[in-house]
Amino acid sequence: MVSCNRYAQLEVTTTKKAMPSTTPENVITDQMRSFIGVASRPVSYEISRWDVARFACAIGDANPLYSDEAAARESAISGLIAPPTYLRSLLPGPSHEPFPEPFAHILDAGSRYRFLHPVRVGDVITVSRTLKDMFTKSGRLGTMLFKVREITYTNQLGQIVATQETTTITYGERSGDDAGSDFGEIG
Amino acid sequence: MSTPQEGSLHRPLPGIHTHLWFEDVSEGDELPSLEVHPTTQQLVMYAGASGDFVPIHYDMDVAQAAGHDSVIIHGALKSAWLAQVVTDWLGDSGWMRDFAVQYRGIDYPNEKKTCRGRVKSKRVEGEAGLVEIELSLEDASGTVTTPATALVELPRRQSR
Numbered sequence: 254m255v256s257c258n259r260y261a262q263l264e265v266t267t268t269k270k271a272m273p274s275t276t277p278e279n280v281i282t283d284q285m286r287s288f289i290g291v292a293s294r295p296v297s298y299e300i301s302r303w304d305v306a307r308f309a310c311a312i313g314d315a316n317p318l319y320s321d322e323a324a325a326r327e328s329a330i331s332g333l334i335a336p337p338t339y340l341r342s343l344l345p346g347p348s349h350e351p352f353p354e355p356f357a358h359i360l361d362a363g364s365r366y367r368f369l370h371p372v373r374v375g376d377v378i379t380v381s382r383t384l385k386d387m388f389t390k391s392g393r394l395g396t397m398l399f400k401v402r403e404i405t406y407t408n409q410l411g412q413i414v415a416t417q418e419t420t421t422i423t424y425g426e427r428s429g430d431d432a433g434s435d436f437g438e439i440g
Numbered sequence: 441m442s443t444p445q446e447g448s449l450h451r452p453l454p455g456i457h458t459h460l461w462f463e464d465v466s467e468g469d470e471l472p473s474l475e476v477h478p479t480t481q482q483l484v485m486y487a488g489a490s491g492d493f494v495p496i497h498y499d500m501d502v503a504q505a506a507g508h509d510s511v512i513i514h515g516a517l518k519s520a521w522l523a524q525v526v527t528d529w530l531g532d533s534g535w536m537r538d539f540a541v542q543y544r545g546i547d548y549p550n551e552k553k554t555c556r557g558r559v560k561s562k563r564v565e566g567e568a569g570l571v572e573i574e575l576s577l578e579d580a581s582g583t584v585t586t587p588a589t590a591l592v593e594l595p596r597r598q599s600r
Contacts (some may be wrong), residue, residue: 310521311489313476316527317531329532337527337539338520342490358506359494365540 278363280389280398284353293382294346300376310340335376338367339416340406345382356398356423363420370414377409385418394424458531462562462569462594471529471557471573476521478513478549486517508546515543515586518553522575522588525557530592537570538591545585547577554578557590569596 302322309319318326318334325333372378386401404417483497495502496512503511519541528538547553560572570593577586 286486308489311482311485312517312524312525313482314520314524316524319530336520337523337536338516341492341516341519344491361543363540363542364519365538367538368536 262267277420278389280396281352282353282356285355285387288348288352288384289387290383290385291349293348293429295379295381296344296346297377297379298343298374298375300335300378302333302374304342305339305374307332308339309336312336312338332372335372335374337368337371340366340374340404340417343378343380343406345380345404348382348384356425358423358425360422361419362422362426367416369406371411372406372408372414373404376414378414379407381407394422397422397424397427441491458533460530460533460594462564462596463598465559465562465571465594467559467561470558471525471559473557474521474525474528474551474555476555478517478551478553480511481582483511483513483517483549486514490514490516492516508548510548510550513547513549515541518543518547518586519588521553521555522557522577522586523590525555525575526573526590526592529557530594534592534594536590536592539588540574540590541586541588543586545579547579547585551580553580560589564596565598569594581582592594 289370306320309316314336316336318328318330318390319325320333322333324333382402382404384400385403386399388399390399400421400423402419402421405413406415406417406419408414444568480498487493492514494514496506496508497514498511500511503509510577517595519539522541523539526539530536555575555577557573558577560574562569562571564570570591573592574586575590576590577588578584
């Protein structure tokens with residue numbers, strides 16, 4: 254099950270910007286490396302007309318393929334589909350254990366999608382995420398930890414409908430209190 | 441809303457039953473641009489619809505503590521607008537195979553953003569007519585904060 258307020262639990266330390274004591278060399282531990290290649294617990298979502306329409310409304314996209322059933326049925330697509338980035342709302346499940354995140358802040362660096370089949374209203378999409386790679390860089394924000402993850406979206410017919418490779422950056426020292434909490438995941 | 445530009449391919453509104461053919465597309469063609477005027481309300485709507493509740497997108501204190509004047513726009517919301525440039529252009533006559541986006545700069549609500557697309561190249565692979573598109577999101581000052589690329593397949597008149 255996906256906790257619906259995972260992000261709300263993210264503690265963001267504020268007030269002072271401590272100089273990071275970490276260096277790029279000592280950030281990635283063996284324990285962190287053990288997460289590479291391990292898939293998250295799969296989570297399945299029934300794609301409802303209402304949820305797709307709500308997402309399309311939130312992004313401001315009035316395309317009838319997402320919200321006008323009659324028009325979508327007559328189109329070459331033959332029915333309501335979800336916008337491409339709707340996949341972002343199908344949150345992956347948790348990893349097998351909380352990732353030992355060393356940093357306090359998170360940034361989304363980007364995504365690469367491959368779209369193989371439409372996501373249709375009525376589909377059941379199963380989502381699985383795997384950490385592919387981790388590396389560090391130094392920059393304006395101090396030491397930054399990059400995580401590259403691949404998320405696979407599979408429909409009820411067993412077809413992979415899409416993949417998303419997503420890169421997130423974490424940075425900034427955390428306080429002792431929130432060390433080890435897992436905010437980790439965007440998308 | 442989509443604003444057709446002079447010299448751009450005519451696709452004035454998001455719609456379907458479009459007949460965009462591979463043969464009609466040329467390198468350098470501009471896709472109709474998409475101008476958006478995001479508000480903090482839209483960021484809250486997007487947080488709710490996407491499940492992305494990272495507080496820097498709705499909590500002013502958190503955003504200011506991180507050095508920003510205001511809450512910041514979700515990268516994934518920017519990617520939705522950039523993808524829409526492509527899907528508005530395609531209608532129901534093609535398929536976006538790949539879409540890649542890089543969040544290089546921070547963007548803030550209550551400022552106009554303009555999303556643009558341009559045909560970078562086209563080629564035939566097997567039976568498929570493939571078109572590469574370069575995309576960008578510009579802030580109100582004209583700075584590109586978010587480049588992206590897409591690979592789309594378009595139907596071919598001459599196929600088979």
